[in-house]
Amino acid sequence: MEDFQMEFFTGLGILVFLIYLVKFLKFLKYIFPDTWSPxxxxxxxxxxxxxxxxxGSDGIGKAYALELAKRGLNIILISRTLEKLKNVAAEIEQSTGRRVKIxxxxxxxKDIYQRIQENLRDLEIGVVVNNVGxxxxNVPCRFLENNEDPYQDQSNLIHCNITSVVKMTQMILPQMVERSKGLIINVSSSVGTFPxxxxxxxxASxxxxxxxxxxxxxxxxxKGIIIQCVAPFGVSTNMSASTKSSLPMMDxxxxxRESLKYVSFGDMTFGCLAHEIQGFILSRIPLWIMHTDKAQEKMLTCLKAYS
Known part of the structure; x- marks a missing residue:
């Protein structure tokens, strides 16, 4: 019996070691992306x-547009504010020499997609970044504590964060399938990886x-199509109410630039090494700890102070 227990726990220890060794080797690709998948x-x-x-007129969307233009693509910027669109388009054209449509x-x-489709007709679209959100x-709070117009806010969020991704993908994916190549990057958030x-x-969105x-x-x-969800933690944008970048709060x-190196790393990444580390740590924290009233109150205090 003692020999069996010894063999069992030895085998279990080896199995656990091998599992974490594989995880570590997979994690190396985020440290050496140019070597792992040049x-x-x-x-x-x-x-x-x-x-x-x-x-694409600000924040992460603008950054993706600039980086893709530097890599040789012409850019189609889609956003709400015309003045910002014109400014970003001029910046991209002047700095990269690529063509830009707005x-x-x-x-x-919800009645915007026919117009978008008409503007995209006959264009060979190889990359889509669904970034709008x-x-x-603006201030973190519990579901029933929204004091503005909750029904309109809910509708706006669903159209912006969910409908846009479905409709833009449905619009452009067929031509990618026809050519057997294409890349769709859906910019999510780390808070979408857990309730x-x-x-x-x-x-939820x-x-x-x-x-x-x-x-x-x-x-x-x-069929040759890469579809990847990118789920960043902190990025210094207007949405995060931060203009200062640091190691966890990325510029x-x-x-x-870093996340584009990861497009061949599977269907989901956190987008950069610093956020991959944060994601690894977060996944080790039991959900029940974050869901306690005490933890929520602490998080609410910190987030309101930060906002």
Whole structure:
């Protein structure tokens, strides 16, 4: 009996060691992306002539647009504010020499997609970045504590965070399948990887994006299409109410540049090494700890002070 127990626990220990060794080896790809999966210089422009970026007039969207233009693609910026669109378009054209088209629409509306489709007709689109998104409320709070117009806010968030991803993908994916190549990056959030109190609506919408991306990647990977969900932690944008970047709070340009190195790393990444480390740590914290009233009150105090 003692010999059996010794063999059992020895085997169990070896199995656990091997599991964590594999996890560690997989994690190395985020430290050495250029070695693990080197990208040829023509990787992105080989997907197609144009890249579409929603919410491309600011923050992460603008950063993706600039980085993709530097990699040889012409850019289609889709966002709400015309003045910002014009400024970003001029910046991209002057700094990269690439062509830029702009489409002014409000993604909280549902009657915009025919107009977008007409503007995209006959363009060879190789990359799509579904980045546009909004918070349910600017200050973190419990679901029933939204003092504005909750029904309108809910509708706006669903159209902006969920409908936009589905409609833009449905619009552009067929031509990618026809050419057997293409890349769709869906910019989610780390709070979409677990049920996040105080951001319940936003978290749920980003969770939809995560599962939608993973399901589509499984369906279309064999057809040469990469569909990846990127779920960042802190990035210094207007949405995060922060203009200062640091190691965990990434600069949008640095984040976009690093995340583009990870596009062949599977159906989901956190987008950069610092956020991959944060994601690993977060996944080790039991949900019941974060869901206690005490933890919520502490988080509410910290988030309100930060906001």
């Amino acid at each position: 990208q040829p210089k023509t990787f992105f422009c080989s997907m197609g002539e144009w890249a579409v970026v929603t919410g 489409i002014q629409v409000d993604f909280t509306k 909004m918070l349910f409320h 996040c109190p105080l951001y319940s609506m936003y978290s 980003k969770s939809f994006m995560l599962n939608f991306s993973r399901g589509l990647h499984a369906e279309y990977e064999s 949008p340009g640095d984040f976009a």
